[in-house]
Amino acid sequence: MGVYWAIAVRSFRRFSTYRIATVSGIFTNSVFGFILCGVYLTLWHERPGLGGYDVSDALTFVWLQQGLLMPVGIFGASTTSELGERVRSGAIAVDLYRPTQLLLWWLSVDLGRATFQLLARGGAPLLVGALVFDLKFPSSVALWPLVVLGLLLGIMVSFAIRYLVALSGFWITDSRGMEQLALVLSLFFAGTILPLVAFPGWLGVIARATPWAATMQVPIDIWLGRNPGGTGAALLFQFGWLLVLLLAGQLATTLATRKVVIQGG
Amino acid sequence: MAVIELADVSRAFTVTSRSGWRRTRREVRAVDGMTFSVEPGEVMGYIGPNGAGKSTTIKMLTGILVPSGGTIRVAGVDPSRHRLKLARRIGVVFGQRTTLWWDLPLKDSFAVLQKMYDVPLARHRENLATFVELLDLRDLLDVPVRQLSLGQRMRGDIAAALLHDPEIVYLDEPTIGLDVISKARLREFLAQVNAERRTTIILTTHDLDDIEALCTRVMVIDHGHQIFDGTLDGLKSSQSAPRTLVVDLAATLPPIQVTGATVIKTDGPRQHLTFPTNTSAAPLLAEIAANYPLVDLSVSEPTIESVITQLYNTA
Amino acid sequence: MIRAPAQYWLLIVMWIRSVLAYPASFVLMLVSSTLVNLTDFVAVLIMFSHITAFGGFSLGEMALLYATSSTALGMADLLTGSIERVGERIRTGAFDAYLIRPVPAFLQAAADGFALRRLGRPLQAGTVLVFALSKVDIDWTVARGIMLAVSLVTGTVIFAALFVLGASFQFVAIDSAELANSVTYGGQALTQFPLTVFGKEIVRAVTFVVPLAFVNYYPVLYVLGKPAPLGLPSWIGLLSPLVAAVMVALSSLAWRAGLRRYRSTGS
Structure with a gap:
């Protein structure tokens, strides 16, 4: 266990060195936050209570989302794209011969990254937004651990998806196209273009059942207290997807190892 | 008339170091009061430990970097003021990095350089034929650059730097990472180019065999100062x-x-x-x-x- | 300077050929790039499943705003977007290689790594434009037709100038690439909506400070025959070529200053 802790700490430190990038990222998130607030204010003005959100829910959604895009790794998670690059270049063979679990190794790296970005970038847009708008915060202290748990599960589900995409390079020659496709799906189904609650009819039903919903929409709804089936069901939903995806990830790792070790790559 | 002239050239940098929250600025002189000249056709080895000011000097000679003091003239012009004009008259090879187009066959890079440097087509063909012959590039012309070995790529890079008949060529670590045979072949080629075309060559290297094989003159610098300038034999007997x-x-x-x-x-x-x-x-x-x-x-x-x-x- | 377009073309042709060396990969990237951008417009469509007008704009009018904004950003990104990697190239030393070539560093920085897959956005925006023009009932005049065509060019120029301004700032702060995104990609996100929904201060800011409103908003108001906000004349969209020229001048000054700084500090 010690080695994975050390890996996570090292990854945390590495990301903490990009100071100017962090500051300019927060600035960009804030600009997008204001733009989306303008859009959502108009939308919820035209249709009050859209998707069960009131105006304050919608605005809080914007600032939470802007803070979480990077930590959750909707885009810009350089850890798993580095893994994908290693698979493509063949450098992954070195990792497979290490006496550590590939999946746990990269999970540690990704959690180190996510923790830094959550601490450095996660709260900043929320703070900016709270200065201008009336935002919602969890109503009782008892909710905070659930929020944290939901976030952790969200980050891990996101990791598990990105891990599978990166490993697809073992079987698909052009895994960069796969990464792009995964980006489209996650932009669409994680709730970055609109809260999933605003998706109409069957599209909404499908969107809210995908693993991408578990990465960002669900944690935000835990914060807002807006999960249709309650917070417990939401956490169970996340946990279910995490279990399935991690098992798939482990299976993919085993198959990939066999492929590399037996066929020599 | 000298092709390169430096008079009291200096280049200072401001270095900011951080310890905890305190930031301190101090001035570092990467090159300090450098004066020398190079005659056409000379092959000068330019050596010094890492951080001695070698690449700073080369950057000033190519016009990339403006000196903070003193005057420089290369091929009769001030490099920093006439950088684009000078660029047509010099060739540069960076040892570790290729300037060729990675995904395209070697010959495509040569073709685009002919247009970029406005080399008359007849002259280009003539040069290309010579270099293909001397550097044994015939079988490599149709190979994408990323598939070339380090030595093959370096040969391509050197040909690319010489195609527009530069008067001066700067070579930064041209033999780094090459095997013994490739090194020997490259040195032979450079010696021949120098002899036949009177090209002035400035060579920075850590490989002293390069100096021994090629250079008529050696300059050693350390901490931005010239500490030796003369022939290789002179260097040996000076110490x-x-x-x-x-x-x-x-x-x-x-x-x-x-x-x-x-x-x-x-x-x-x-x-x-x-x-x-x-x-x-x-x-x-x-x-x-x-x-x-x-x-x-x-x-x-x-x-x-x-x-x-x-x-x-x-x- | 007359040679600049030829030199730029020379360089990008090399990159286009590099990309076409792997045709399957290129097609895949182009399709996925188109899809990524399409999600923006799908959001608008979803919004209009709940509403009939957004800030006084119908779906067709919104589509026109979206298409013009996205075309302008897409073309600017295609032509000059590579320049945003200037900080990274300074760090790796690749930028020095530009400075030893007899081609202006600006052209090399804009052309290096030219990514043809970025055509995905203009392609997608073009499709939305066709959809918009079929849906909106415009009282066409020659002036309105010319305004629409001109705005696509001037919008591209304004966004390109913003890319260059952002890149110039990287000479001062090497890691600040993401900062420029807030005005380029952020600007696209903003200008795809009727600007009045963001309040008067924002409209003032994007008219007089960062003139994003001239990319497409004022020209589209002119084409649709809608009044301009802030009591501005309805023909204000006609000024967009002038604004584009000013932006080009500013960005060119900034680039020169940045390059001068780089060449006198070496960092």
């Missing part, structure tokens, strides 16, 4: 780097006692001694032969490495 005497004795003995020399290593019956360059080996030999059971001996001259190391240490 009293110790020579080495190896003696084989009839038996394994404790370190022998000789006036004016000291034992630095014993290896069974073989003992290694050093003595200063300016003293003769003859009296030492006589003394050893008189006092010890001498079987065989050899005297070796100081290597350039040891000469230069000593130069850095004394400067």
Whole structure:
């Protein structure tokens, strides 16, 4: 266990060195936050209570989302794209011969990254937004651990998806196209273009059942207290997807190892 | 008339260092009061330890970097003010990085350079034919650059830097990472280009065999100062780097006692001694032969490495 | 300077050929790039499943705003987007290689790594434009037709100038690439909506400070025959070529200043 802790700490430190990038990222998130607030204010003005959100829910959604895009790794998670690059270049063979679990190794790296970005970038847009708008915060202290748990599960589900995409390079020659496709799906189904609650009819039903919903929409709804089936069901939903995806990830790792070790790559 | 002239050239950088929350700024002189000139057709080796100011000098000579003091003239112009104009008259090769188009066949890079440098087509074809012949590039022309080996790519890069008939060529570590045969072939090619085209070559390298094989002149710099400028032989004799005497004795003995020399290593019956360059080996030999059971001996001259190391240490 | 377009073309042709060396990969990237951008417009469509007008704009009018904004950003990104990697190239030393070539560093920085897959956005925006023009009932005049065509060019120029301004700032702060995104990609996100929904201060800011409103908003108001906000004349969209020229001048000054700084500090 010690080695994975050390890996996570090292990854945390590495990301903490990009100071100017962090500051300019927060600035960009804030600009997008204001733009989306303008859009959502108009939308919820035209249709009050859209998707069960009131105006304050919608605005809080914007600032939470802007803070979480990077930590959750909707885009810009350089850890798993580095893994994908290693698979493509063949450098992954070195990792497979290490006496550590590939999946746990990269999970540690990704959690180190996510923790830094959550601490450095996660709260900043929320703070900016709270200065201008009336935002919602969890109503009782008892909710905070659930929020944290939901976030952790969200980050891990996101990791598990990105891990599978990166490993697809073992079987698909052009895994960069796969990464792009995964980006489209996650932009669409994680709730970055609109809260999933605003998706109409069957599209909404499908969107809210995908693993991408578990990465960002669900944690935000835990914060807002807006999960249709309650917070417990939401956490169970996340946990279910995490279990399935991690098992798939482990299976993919085993198959990939066999492929590399037996066929020599 | 000199093709490169530097007069009292300096380049200072402001370095910001951070310790905790405090930031301190201090000025570092990467190049300090450099004055020298290079004649057309010279091949100058430009050497110094990492951080000595080599690449800063080259950047100023190519016009990338503006000097903070002094004047520079390259091919009759001020490089920093006429950078684009000068670019047509110089060639540059960065050892570790290729400037060729990675995914395209080698010949495509050559074709685009002909247009970029406005080389008359007839002249381009002539040059290309020569370089293909001399650098053995024929089989490589249709190969994408990313598939070339390091040595093959370096040959491509050197041809690319010479296609527009530059008057001056700067080569930064041209033989780094190459095998012995590739190195020899490259040196031979450069010597030939220099002899036939009177191209001035400035070479920065850590490989002193490059210097030995190619350079008519050596300049050593350290901490932004010139510490030597002259021929390779001049460099060797300028320093009293110790020579080495190896003696084989009839038996394994404790370190022998000789006036004016000291034992630095014993290896069974073989003992290694050093003595200063300016003293003769003859009296030492006589003394050893008189006092010890001498079987065989050899005297070796100081290597350039040891000469230069000593130069850095004394400067 | 007359040679600049030829030199730029020379360089991008090399990159286009590099990309076409792997045709399957290129097609895949182009399709996915188109899809990524399409999600923006799908959001608008989803919004209009709940509403009939957004800030006084119908779906067709919104589509026109979206298409013009996205075309302008897409073309600017295609032509000059590579320049945003200037900080990274300074760090790796690749930027020095530009400075030893007899082609202006600006052209090399804009052309290096030219990514043809970025055509995905203009392609997608073009499709939305066709959809918009079929849906909106415009009282066409020659002036309105010319305004629409001109705005696509001037919008591209304004966004390109913003890319260059952002890149110039990287000479000062090497890691600040993401900062420029807030005005380029952020600007696209903003200008795809009727600007009045963001309040008067924002409209003032994007008219007089960062003139994003001239990319497409004022020209589209002119084409649709809608009044301009802030009591501005309805023909204000006609000024967009002038604004584009000013932005080009500013960005060119900034680039020169940045390059001068780089060449006198070496960092």
